[in-house]
Amino acid sequence: MAAFAILLVACDKEEDNQDTTAPVIKSVTINEEDHDIVVMAGDEIHIDAELSDNEALGELKVDVHDIFDGHSHGKTAIKWAEVLTIALSGKEQKVHDHMDVPQDAQAGPYHAVFRLIDAEGNEGEFAEIDFMISNASQPQINITDPDFSDEVHAPKGSTLSIMGTVTDETDLAEIRISLEEEHDDHGHSHKGALDEAIYEADFDLTGSADITWDFQVDGNVNIAIPSDAETGYYVMKVVVIDNEDNMNIFEAEVHIM
């Protein structure tokens, strides 16, 4: 709140040095990782960033919020959103800071966007890190077959049967399962709707209080791999949402050959 007051008052005309070179985020990590990050609700997350500019750094802004893509069945848990602005100085700086994940934050996919400006207001390219928040009451995905801890092969023309269960403490609301081509760049195309998926199924479980769901008994998840499918690595994704909007996502590679 004080931020606005300061901004309205501080308008000194500083000398401009005509610097138009943008600052650079050399690296940024959450809990020392830049991908496959899972944090628990109630935990503290560590943010580390390496920044540099040709003249003088200005500020770093960290924006955290959910990327549940707008779906909602109920609004009892809170989607966590937070902003952190860090003042910088010098030409090079290593930033270390923390954020507290609320105890009651909704489980699901989130991301942190890092924006950097220098002392003259030059804007650098921004960086993003995706991470998952888990909490105690989120749905659990337990796939027993195939064993995704090893490489899973699916020959063309065969059927890939998924066995296992999805459970929740209170009530499952929706399950989305898909098998589609993997995308090379880990940037933005994590939900590429461009390519045709080999398998796509959406199970609407609103209404009755479902606490358990079986891949075979309830979903009949037997994926037919077309004989003319392209050889390569594909992603199998299971997205589960409960009635409190907690989301859990399971993603694993499938090698079609």
Place this chain on the structure above:
Amino acid sequence: MRKFLVLLPFLLSIAVLPAQVQVSGQLLDAQSGEVIPYGEIQVHESGQQAQTDLDGNFRFIVKPGNYHLHIEVPGYQAKDFDLVAQKDTVLIFRLAPTFLELQEVLVEESYSKTQQRKSSLSIEKVNLEDGEGGMESSLAEALKKSPGLNAYNTGVGIAKPVIRGFTGTRVAVFDQGIKQEGQQWGMDHGLEIDPFNAQSVEIIKGPGALQYGSDAISGVMKVLPAPFPEEGWSGSYSVIYKSNNNSLGNSLQTAYRHKNQFISGRVSYQQYEDYRIPAQEFVYNGFVLPVTDNTLKNTAGKLLSGRLNYGLLKPGFNLRLMLSQYRQNVGLYPGATGIPRAYDVGDIGDVGDIGLPNQDITHTKAYAKLNFKIGNNWLVTDFGFQQNIRQENSRPHAHGFQEIDDDNTLALGLDLKTYSLNSIYSWRAHKLKFNLGTNHQFQQNRKRGWEYLLPDFDRYNGGVFALVEGEFTPTWNWNAGARVDYAYMKSSQHLQPWFNNLDSLVERSPALQRDFLNYALAFGLAYNPNEVWNVKLNLARSFRIPVPAELVSNGIHHGTFRHEIGTPDLDSEVGYQADLGISFIQKDLYLKLTPFFNYFQNFLYLRPSARFSPLPDAGQLYRYTQAEAIHTGAEFFAEYHPVQPLHLSTALEYVHSYNVETGLPLPFTPPLSNLFGAEYVWKRSQKQSWSIGGEYRWTAAQNRTDRNEAATPAYHLVHGNLGYKRDFNKISLKVGLRVQNIFNTPYLQHLSRYRILNLPEQGRNIILSLHLGF
């Protein structure tokens, strides 16, 4: 006694003022001496029109008084004449024949039409009906053909006129007399005028602040009213199809005139799909994002516009009434309002429907203008009312501010009502023409929506001005003027709960009451030593009063995708301006050079503050700041007809801007560009003609950019057109085929909203147009 009787009629005639006078005469070709049939003579103040017969003779009747005559005949240089009609008068006009299209027209200056050579300012004429070649694809494309003029566009369907690099609140736009008020400070707020209504547009490149007020510090764009229709029924129907976005536009206009009254109306409807660009992907922030099927998602739109006009001509006064409404709904590319996501922009969905985010505008105007004769002179008064309702719709995202219903898509709603009153009194004395005028405007802005940018405000703006025109000698015309303006603004405080702590209130905008008092001066000279050379010089001291957005806005403006903050204590912008125009005219060759120089004190612009916005997902704060700035450049135009039917032209423009305090250029400065055109018109007969032509545009790279503004590479574009014109007994037909961007060249346009995402402009566009006049 007999002497007295002989003298009596003579004495009677001078003792009694005539109730009316007859003005008659002839139009002759200055070179051959031959008569000019079917020439048009218009009496400006009374609205009367006369046409010469087969012997070149004309005749009309007016009440005694001072009038201004306009004579425009295709193929001849236009002429204007000041008539003092106290008794029957005979006038012979010799018109110089010319091949040059541009020299045919008169331009409106202050209150009447004058020949370009007498005006001290540089005025461009823009026609949407591209001469012989069919219709231009849009008002933006029509503007770009003239040197010094451009358009800043947000996709297709949203465009703002740019004069020498200036737009928004530095360019005043008049639609048939009423000053267009539609939150024009916003870069993504397009001009809300039906392109079918903008058949004839005049643009003043240079300060028009004296006659037109504060907003016209850098230029004026005037959409001229259609002339009085002919007796009886008349009308026209136009249809235009554009292939790039499957756009279809229809417009029907009809008019009925009975003696001295007429009524006319126009209805236009246009609908278009998402447009196509010559690219399958674009790179933004290091990521490669898809453009599925070369289609830019959610850029479809539709537009419905209607207008009604009424006119009454009487010898002592004439009245014009106008009522119009413009409704437009146009989609905004979803990648432009936030960080573009592949899953979102990659799925183009239905290319015809307008999804979220989008802009919805309803602009209503009502206008009345009265020309009233007082003694020998004329008083022109007009009243106007307009309401601009702008809605920006998007998917609700509150970031915890408040609970927003999923169905509530009104992000920002602005309702602006403007009331205006203008009056000019013109008279002649001691061989000088005087104009004394006053302008008043009252505005009220009310906002709605779950996003905040601008508070409610009330604003009054009024001014008084005086203009004098005269001749030192017949070769030296001069004009001078002065103006004083007063403005008062009152805006409400806006408090909002802070997203992190919903119980605490934060002030987004302070309550503000400000007033401004400022003056403008202008002096101009036009030197016409002979029929060939013409030199113009215009010097002005102008001002621009800051608009409420520059003073008290505070929020994320999706038009620029920045968090913008106004500064409450800004001063008016003051500009010292010099414009020069040198032209050389012969029957088949026309050359014109128009350099200009502007020095601004307190030039208002958005400066990056080097502080982040505290709002979630928002980038840096940009604050309205003032600085000294220099803005200069020139245009060069040449038109040559090696043989009469062949037209060759070249139009070169250049702008150089400099922010004295930052040492950087001003943002959105148009790059150096040249448009070369060639057209051949084959007149099969008096009633039939064919035309074929092409244009080549070369635009240099723009590397002179402001902080955080991307440089734009050079590009070449080629366009072509084919046209056919035929006059039947009662119907006139014009058919046109135009191919814009023949080679489907991908190019980035510096003055484009979507350039920020490195998205190229439209690809090849085949435009078919048909115009029927009846």
